[in-house]
Amino acid sequence: MKGIKQPTEEFSRVPAGLRIDRPPFPKSAKLEVTSRCDLNCFFCQHTYDTQKSGDIEPALLSRLLRELRELGVEDLGLFWIGEPLLNGALNEHIAEAKALSFPYVFITTNGRLATEECLEPLFEAGLDSIKFSFNADDAESYRPRYAGSTVSTKPWKISDVPGY
C-alpha cells in the first residue's frame, strides 16, 4: 500500500538531492525596485492593493544586493509587481548590481516608458536583458486588460531597444 507521501514524491520535479533540510540558496532572485505602476491591469495584484506604493530605499537595495551575491545568486531580476522604468534610479541600481558581479541582470516592463532615451542608459549601466510583457493578442484585447493604457499612442518601437 502506498504511503501518504508517495504520490507527492512520484510527481515532484524537485531533484532528490535538493529535498534536504537546507537546500542550496537559489541561483535566481528578483528584487522589486518599485511597487508603483502606470497601469491597472485587471489580472494584477497591483490594481487591488490598498497599501501605499513606492520605490525601494537605496540603502536597503544595496544591502540586499550584497547579501544575495554573497549567497551565490547569479540571475537578478530588478522588478516584481511594479513597473521598473518608473524608478528614476534604475540605471544606478543596475550598475551597482553589475559592480557586484551579478552575471545576468534583467527587467520585465510593460513598455510604455521604453523610449530610446530611457533604455540606452540602462544598457550602458550593464543591463543584460529586457522583456516586454503583453498579455493580449491585438489592440482590441489589449485595451480592456491594460486599464489606463492605449495601443495607438504607445511612444516606443521595438527598434528603440539598443541592438535592434
Ligand code: SF4
Ligand atoms: S503593467 Fe504589470 S505591474 Fe502594472 S498593473 Fe499591469 S501587470 Fe501589474
